[in-house]
Amino acid sequence: MFWGNSAKVKLDRALYDKVAKVADVAGYATTDEFVAHVLEKEMLHFENMKGDDDIRAKLKGLGYIS
Amino acid sequence: MFAAIQNWRRQSTYGDPIVVVSGLPRSGTSMMMRMLDAGGLGTVTDGIRTADIDNPKGYFELERIKDLEKEADKSYIRQSRGKVIKVISFLLKDLPPDNFYQVLFMRRDLDEVLKSQDKMIEHRQADDPTQNDTLKEAYRNHIVSVRRMVRNAPNFAIHEVFYAQCVSSPGQVATEVNAFLGGRLDAAKMTAAVDPSLYRNKSG
Numbered sequence: 438m439f440w441g442n443s444a445k446v447k448l449d450r451a452l453y454d455k456v457a458k459v460a461d462v463a464g465y466a467t468t469d470e471f472v473a474h475v476l477e478k479e480m481l482h483f484e485n486m487k488g489d490d491d492i493r494a495k496l497k498g499l500g501y502i503s
Numbered sequence: 504m505f506a507a508i509q510n511w512r513r514q515s516t517y518g519d520p521i522v523v524v525s526g527l528p529r530s531g532t533s534m535m536m537r538m539l540d541a542g543g544l545g546t547v548t549d550g551i552r553t554a555d556i557d558n559p560k561g562y563f564e565l566e567r568i569k570d571l572e573k574e575a576d577k578s579y580i581r582q583s584r585g586k587v588i589k590v591i592s593f594l595l596k597d598l599p600p601d602n603f604y605q606v607l608f609m610r611r612d613l614d615e616v617l618k619s620q621d622k623m624i625e626h627r628q629a630d631d632p633t634q635n636d637t638l639k640e641a642y643r644n645h646i647v648s649v650r651r652m653v654r655n656a657p658n659f660a661i662h663e664v665f666y667a668q669c670v671s672s673p674g675q676v677a678t679e680v681n682a683f684l685g686g687r688l689d690a691a692k693m694t695a696a697v698d699p700s701l702y703r704n705k706s707g
Contacts, residue, residue: 491633491641492593498629499528499620500552501591503569 446472510603510660510685517603517658521580522587522684524563525595525649526609527642529619531666532589534697535607536563538669538677541696542688545586557623559701564589571597592649604659605684608650611666613639673697 448456453468460471496502514520522544524535537560540546546563554561568590571577577599580588590598598604617635624631653659662683669676677693 489641489645491638492645495620495624495631495633495638496528496591496593498624498627498631498633500627500629501528501569502572502593 506660510605513603513658513660517601518581519584520603520605520660521583521585523595523598523604523606524587524589524609525592525606527592527611527616527646529557529616529623530609530611531664531669532591532609533558533560533562534666534669535609535664535680536587536589537561538673538680538693538696539587539607539688542677542681542690542693544684544688547583547586547588556626557619560698562589568594592645595649596652600656600658602658606653606659606661607680607683608653608661608663609666609669610646610663613642615666616642669697670699673699 456472457468460468463471465471465474493502510520522539524532524539526532536546536548540563547565548563549565549567551566552562552564565588567574567579568588571590571594577597580599581602584602592608595606617639621631621635650661653661660683662680664676664680673696674690674694677690681688681690681693
């Protein structure tokens, strides 16, 4: 899709070919759908506030934050 | 050369750099503070947290930094220009944006970090509701996130230092750190400040 709420990401051709094969085998409708799904899962790690809560609790116990 | 130009631009915009020793607790931040102190860089510390079994040679900390996340007035940080201050990685995001920070980011095997933190928690007899398997994953994500934040910020420069290398090859680390900071320190004294016997047989 060229219009609307989407943007392009460049990938190395060799990597793209591998990703496309895996997307096909895994049953995704398109390679884009597979890439988006993987990235969404990965983003959850970074946006996981529970992780921050754990770190904050540990740092308090260690005496590094108040 | 490019880094030198970048630093010159940062310095002309933000003033003299504040050297920040950062990383997770128990990743070698106090060791690096001691190296920089020995090398001739002024340290910003209040001496409130004194040496103990976990850090026999002292912590080099500023108590007020613990409140960095909550405090509205952070103007005191500016007084650290030209010196070095310890700020754990969790609080780097809370540093005020009007300074140039040269970050020495300490890295250490996460299992060693967790083991050492557990010992410290035990010594402090503090509550610890966390589980190490989930915390390890959280730390891993946290480090990625911090590195990305620092690399994208216009007023930050970062140099990563690996704990194991610091203990095994302090001379090389001292030379690299000194180069990162512009070559103004005494690398030989920095090297001598590392006491391998203190670290070799302990996981903390």
